Amino acid sequence: MKVYVFATISKLGMDVLTGTLIGAFIFWFVCIRHHGKGPKKYKIRRKGKYDLEYIPRTVTVPAVRGWKTSLVCKLANSYFGKMFLLDMMLQNGDFKIFRTIKMKINPTFYPNIELTEPCAKPGDINLTNEEIEEVLNGSDAKGDFDGNGFNFNCAQDFVRQYKSGETTPTAVAENAIIAITNSEKLNAIVKYDIASIKKQAAASTERYRTDTTLSPIDGVIIVVKDEFAVKGFPHTSGSSYRHPNEPAERDSGVVTKMRDLGCIVLAVANMHEFGIGTTGNNPNKGFGACRTPYHLDHFSGGSSSGCASAVGAGIATMGIGTDGGGSIRIPSAYCGVVGLKPTFARVTLAGVDGLSNSVGHAGPICNCVRDVALFHALMSGPDPEYPLGLKQPKVKLPKFGGNLDGIKIGIDRRYFKDCAPDMFKICSDALPLLESSGATLETTEFAEISDICIAHRITILSEMSTNISSDFDNEFNAISVPSRTLFALGRSVTAQDFIQANKQRTRAIEITEEFFKKYDALVTPTTAQTAPHIHPDDLAVGSTNPNQDSLNMRFVALGNFTGIPAITVPVGYNDEGLPVGFQIMCAWWREDIALQIAEYLERKIALQKPRIYNDILAP
Known part of the structure; x- marks a missing residue:
């Protein structure tokens, strides 16, 4: 009996204890204040006073590959992940x-800078045919160094042979079709139509025969990132499910411009799915991991991966890419070519399936600086279908072939050296070349650059x-596993984070203006590392590697976030033969200065031939 009474009392005690604990938890969960608990220390940022401390920031999230990628995706999109x-x-x-x-300033949601010069008008011609010829006539970029170094085929080489009758656009197009097949391991090209290519080439050949070319670049071969609508091809942005059987009925605005000049649109190029990654690793069917032509075991970079890889491999003369977080410059650097992200809204994004409204840009990827300058001028200008770009000045181009007398270049050496040792050495070796050119190179400190990079990350x-x-809600399982994880992370960013990041953009623009x-220019390495090595487990479902993305994007965010133009040009190769890119950034609308500095460096650097290269001009 005593045992029974004791057991009853114990059970009652446990019930009371359990009920008390449950009640206390409910009270804490429902009634205790979570937000607004102080005191909390705030850093105050005031207008005109900027933090000059440079804080190297390394993302400490480990890389996950293979089945772990799928596991992290499931967890990130679960209630556990949300909490x-x-x-x-x-x-x-x-x-x-x-x-x-705490920042007592208004946020800036688009980096449209007030113009201090007359606006160009829709339909204005940036370059006359004579000016195009002038740029073309010096585009061989043979360099000032001794020896018989490698040189890419540039636009001038094609046009010269078309005019002389040594070859025709039809012959070159046939070679380009063969080059696509010979370079399949790169995964650079994802969609092309042989009949369409031959038809375009035949029309161009006939125009040369009858002296009725549409422009001085008639017959030049180009490829287009899958983010742009290209008539006759599904517009999928690197996905496996978006309109797979619905060919686009019209070209995007910039593709229309290139067709009107007589360019041959060879193919649609691979890209990182939706442009949300920086490696070019797209696990979706029909795409695959895009690789640099300098080493098949290394990624091409992204997200304009296929354009840079195809241009570097000699398949095309120019690729039309987009850049929301280095997506032109990163792959251009990893594939050993030249890529320009122009001023924000300089090139129309009409017909582009871009997801990054305020940081996205379109621009050219080419094998030499003069080609980049030429295509930049020809694709730029106001477009009524892209209102953000209606207020812009006419394009300026520099006089190429000279020194850099009078140009003043700033370098933040703390920021410049925040990269891999081989990157730092090779990019540092380019600095004396600038000093010997007549330019002034001065050490300075760029304020709040680490925070600007994070604000860009939050925004994009x-x-x-x-x-x-x-x-994400209706096609969840059709989106690749790494993208699902990143989109889940993006959905967890708060309105407070976004508003604060764009207040930081206001400060970033003020700092950049000062x-x-x-x-005249700010110089850095383009990336903090050379092209990343491909791990076997990266390929099946993709991988999530935040630290790698951070290294890829360390130097590019300022250009996207503030809208200033930035160009990458190859300045050397590491011990594995992987290219190293050097970045030049200039003030809004001053692409001409960036191009001038890049072209000078190009003349001083000996190029190395990619392991996979197609000479489509060869008989």
Whole structure:
């Protein structure tokens, strides 16, 4: 009996204890204040006073590959992920740093800078045929160094042989079709129509025969990133499910411009799915991991991966890419070619399926600086279908072939050296070349650059995850595994984070304006590492590697976030033969200065031939 009574009392005690604990938890969960708990220390940022400290930031989230990628994706998109994992990822990626910074300024959501010169008008001609010829006539970029170094075929080489009758656009197009097949391991080209290619080439050949060419670049071969609508091809943005059987009925605006000049649109090029990655690793069917022509075991970079790889492999003369977070410059650097991200809204994005509204740009990828300059001028200009770009000045181009007398270049050496040792050495070796050119090179400090990079990261991920929302909810399983994880992370960024990041953009623009009152250019490595090695487990479902993305994007974010133009040019190769890119950034609309500096460096650097290269001019 005593035992029974004791057991009854114990059970009652446990019930009371359990009920008390449950009640206390409910009270804590429902009634105790979570937000607004102080005191909390805030950093105050005031207008005109900028933080000059440089804080190297390394993302500490480990790389996940293979089945682990799928596991992380499942967790990130679960209730556990929403409550715990995504918050940890935001913390480790420094996404929360602006929550304790007070800025009494308005946010800037688009980096449209007020013009101080007359606006160009839709339909204005940036270059006359004579000016195009002048640029073309010096585009061989043979360099000032001794020896018989390698040189890419540039636009001038094609046009000269078309005019002389040594070859024809038809013959070159046939070679380009063969080059696509011979370079399949690169995964650079994803869609092409042989009948269409031959038809375009035959029309161009006939125009040369009858002296009725549409422009001085008639017959030049180009490829187009899958993010642009290209008539006759499904417009899929690197996905496996978007309109796979619905060919686009019209070209995007910039593709129309190129066709009107007589360019041959060879193919649609591979890209990182939706442009949300920087490696070019697209696990979707029909795409695959894109590789640099300098080494098949290394990624091409992304997201304009196929354009850079195809141009570097000699398949095309120019690729039309986009750049929301280095997506032109990163693959151009990894594939040993030249890529320009122009000023924000300089090139129309009409007909582009871009997800990054305020940081996205379109621009050219080519084998030499003069070709980049030429195509930049020809694809730029106001477009009524792209209102953001209606207020822009006419394109300026520099006089190529000279020195850099009078140009003042700033370098933040703390920022410049925040990269791999081989990158730092090779890019540092380019600095004396600039000094010997007549330019002045001055050490300076660029304020708040680390925070600007994080603010860009918050903004681009927020914009992309917002713009993909309907697909994310209705086509979830059709999206690649790594993209699902990143979109889930983007959806967990708060409105506070986004507003604060764009207040930081206001400061970034002010800082950049002050910098370019003193200097004509800012120089950095293009990336913090050479092309990343491909791990076997990267390929099946993709991988998630935030640290790698951080290294890829370390130097490119300023250009996207503030809208200033930036160009990458190869300045050497590491011990594995992988290219190293050097970046030049200039003030808004001053692409001419960036091009002038890049062209000077190009003349001083000996190029190396890619392991996979097609000479489509060869008989």
